[in-house]
Amino acid sequence: MSLLNHAIPLNWYLLLSAVLFSLGVIGFxxxxxxxTVFMSIELMLNAVNxxxxxxxxxxxxxxxxxxxxxxxxxAAAEAAVGLAIIIAVFRARGTLAVDRINLMKL
Amino acid sequence: xxxxxxxxxxGFCLAGAINLLxxxxxxxxxxxxxxxxxxxxxxxxxxxxxxxxIAQIIVYAGAVMVLFTFVVMLLNAGxxxxxxxxxxxxxIGFTAVVVLLAVFATVILRVQGLxxxxxxxxxxxxxxxxxxxxxxxVLFHELLLPFEVTSVLILIAILGAVAIARRExxxxxxxx
Numbered sequence: 001m002s003l004l005n006h007a008i009p010l011n012w013y014l015l016l017s018a019v020l021f022s023l024g025v026i027g028f029x030x031x032x033x034x035x036t037v038f039m040s041i042e043l044m045l046n047a048v049n050x051x052x053x054x055x056x057x058x059x060x061x062x063x064x065x066x067x068x069x070x071x072x073x074x075a076a077a078e079a080a081v082g083l084a085i086i087i088a089v090f091r092a093r094g095t096l097a098v099d100r101i102n103l104m105k106l
Numbered sequence: 107x108x109x110x111x112x113x114x115x116x117g118f119c120l121a122g123a124i125n126l127l128x129x130x131x132x133x134x135x136x137x138x139x140x141x142x143x144x145x146x147x148x149x150x151x152x153x154x155x156x157x158x159x160i161a162q163i164i165v166y167a168g169a170v171m172v173l174f175t176f177v178v179m180l181l182n183a184g185x186x187x188x189x190x191x192x193x194x195x196x197x198i199g200f201t202a203v204v205v206l207l208a209v210f211a212t213v214i215l216r217v218q219g220l221x222x223x224x225x226x227x228x229x230x231x232x233x234x235x236x237x238x239x240x241x242x243x244v245l246f247h248e249l250l251l252p253f254e255v256t257s258v259l260i261l262i263a264i265l266g267a268v269a270i271a272r273r274e275x276x277x278x279x280x281x282x
Contacts, residue, residue, distance in 0.1 A: 019123075
């Protein structure tokens with residue numbers, strides 16, 4: 001019964017968020033595919049959103065949740081533009097490997 | 107109950123994120139990212155953010171990830187190849203990330219005075235007022251201008267995405 005009503009400290013949420021963020025950074029560093037690198041950025045954005053929601057809960061601050069809403073909207077716009085850039089890069093180079101995309105000029 | 111829900115979905119989250127790193131094919135990474143985002147939505151629900159949980163599923167797990175999988179299929183992305191650059195990035199990157207995580211963890215675990223998270227506790231304790239009411243009141247009164255500016259931003263992003271992704275010779279072939 002004590003297990004069922006057990007409340008967990010908010011530190012766990014923050015720790016989970018930090019671990020997710022670190023996994024996103026690792027993915028950003030070791031992945032060699034342009035699309036997967038972009039996915040790692042999305043993972044980091046999600047981890048930060050979890051921190052925002054946790055602190056909104058801690059201080060009963062509704063604006064923290066609204067900020068997450070705005071982050072989601074901007075992330076959606078960013079994903080649309082970023083994937084369009086990936087398509088353009090693939091058309092110009094014919095590859096998605098980040099090691100081969102090392103020149104700014106066409 | 108709360109503990110079980112948290113452990114299960116935090117586990118899903120971490121497993122999905124680790125799987126994203128281990129998979130070499132982008133489509134598998136995209137699918138595990140969907141798992142991460144959906145379990146994050148459940149964690150938002152546990153933190154009393156109903157609106158954000160639904161928005162997370164619709165916007166992230168729905169719209170953004172559909173876009174990702176669509177691009178992966180459109181470009182026919184295959185397995186990634188290991189090169190010299192990735193081998194050099196690994197030891198340095200891992201060390202930096204471990205240091206970063208250690209700093210984060212020490213700060214987080216030392217913080218005192220954080221409330222315990224319990225079920226059914228939202229942002230408001232008033233009986234007849236849901237979280238959604240509170241959120242929409244602030245969003246559509248105080249923050250109406252930023253909300254409208256966001257819609258302009260998304261419109262510009264859509265136009266920019268179409269302009270960037272359009273094939274370069276498309277206009278000329280259409281004229282012919």
